[in-house]
Amino acid sequence: MMNTKIYKSVHTLAGELMTAAHKEDQETFDSLYAVLKSICLNNEDTDKDHPVQWETLADFTEDLEAAIVIYQKALAKATAINSKDFMSSICYAMATLQLELGQHDAAVENLKSAKISANKIEDKALKKEIAELLETLEPTQNS
Secondary structure (H helix, E strand, C coil), X not given: CCCHHHHHHHHHHHHHHHHHHHCCCHHHHHHHHHHHHHHHHHHXXXXXXXXXXXXXXXXXXXXXXXXXXXXXXXHHHHHHCCCHHHHHHHHHHXXXXXXXCCCHHXXXXXXXXXXXXXXXXXXXXXXXXXXXXXXXXXXCCCX
């Protein structure tokens, strides 16, 4: 279970990062990102470590290749605690970045993983997004 205090601080930082990004305030964005990154690093491999902080960090990582590496770390942590919600959202997010980078096959693999994880989650909107994106990439293979 995630530490509530950490969850709240990560959630608050995410909102502030969104605001800074909207305002195109790079200086504030960078300082908030540094705070989020330090939370991740300080909690890494402790009982306070949780995929949500890593997924959030990846969400706000501007370098797509670096973001994918962070998503992979988040996925490993989500898999370790068997959190299907995080596993499916992380795989979906990774796949969208991989598509932007032209990594079609890797994106398809992540979407297939996301679809499997999503079988066990409540988030119907995410399930639909995963299925629709997979369908556009593999229209002939209706599984």
